[in-house]
Amino acid sequence: SQKIEQNSEALNIQEGKTATLTCNYTNYSPAYLQWYRQDPGRGPVFLLLIRENEKEKRKERLKVTFDTTLKQSLFHITASQPADSATYLCALPRTGGFKTIFGAGTRLFVKA
Amino acid sequence: DVKVTQSSRYLVKRTGEKVFLECVQDMDHENMFWYRQDPGLGLRLIYFSYDVKMKEKGDIPEGYSVSREKKERFSLILESASTNQTSMYLCASTNPGTGAPNTGELFFGEGSRLTVL
Numbered sequence: 001s002q003k004i005e006q007n008s009e010a011l012n013i014q015e016g017k018t019a020t021l022t023c024n025y026t027n028y029s030p031a032y033l034q035w036y037r038q039d040p041g042r043g044p045v046f047l048l049l050i051r052e053n054e055k056e057k058r059k060e061r062l063k064v065t066f067d068t069t070l071k072q073s074l075f076h077i078t079a080s081q082p083a084d085s086a087t088y089l090c091a092l093p094r095t096g097g098f099k100t101i102f103g104a105g106t107r108l109f110v111k112a
Numbered sequence: 113d114v115k116v117t118q119s120s121r122y123l124v125k126r127t128g129e130k131v132f133l134e135c136v137q138d139m140d141h142e143n144m145f146w147y148r149q150d151p152g153l154g155l156r157l158i159y160f161s162y163d164v165k166m167k168e169k170g171d172i173p174e175g176y177s178v179s180r181e182k183k184e185r186f187s188l189i190l191e192s193a194s195t196n197q198t199s200m201y202l203c204a205s206t207n208p209g210t211g212a213p214n215t216g217e218l219f220f221g222e223g224s225r226l227t228v229l
Binding site: 004008032034036041042043044045046049089091093099100101102103104105 | 116145147152153154155157160170202204216217218219220221222223225
């Protein structure tokens with residue numbers, strides 16, 4: 001069955017460093033992959049989309065890569081700030097339908 | 113500013129009660145979704161609707177039903193609440209489309225945290 005895996009352990013980094021989060025998927029050949037940010041007690045907010053024919057996408061301090069051979073996406077936040085502390089969710093469109101499937105998310109803590 | 117509004121942020125209900133969770137979007141989106149989110153399990157799709165009066169089951173529809181009488185409103189109904197339905201419920205909407213520039217971006221509400229005692 002189609003599966004998305006994100007590191008369930010929280011990631012703790014120092015302010016100013018680069019945070020890197022990983023999303024792996026199996027039994028998928030998605031046309032695109034999305035990343036969302038979720039703050040505690042709030043709904044997820046869309047950040048970036050990367051298509052299967054794109055290797056890399058940037059938006060301000062965010063960078064996403066998409067390796068369809070490895071079936072993996074990496075999400076980077078450069079020059080991280082305490083305000084970047086949140087849970088980051090990876091999402092993929094399920095084959096053949098409207099549905100979007102989400103990973104369980106990785107919690108990021110950025111210490112000042 | 114685009115918005116998905118969920119009627120209740122926090123609810124406490126008793127086992128066996130009927131529960132209604134309401135969701136309204138102001139973006140004229142065709143597709144609407146109900147997810148539940150539990151620690152370690154991520155978001156799981158309960159039901160979705162791609163048009164008025166149309167609905168399809170998601171991955172975990174048991175114990176739930178939905179209603180979409182108007183395009184902007186999608187309701188989730190728990191016919192007889194049980195303790196294992198204690199969860200965060202998230203409504204989302206989007207427009208369908210293929211290829212660029214459509215992103216399939218989902219717009220979420222703030223969530224409804226339901227506790228069933």
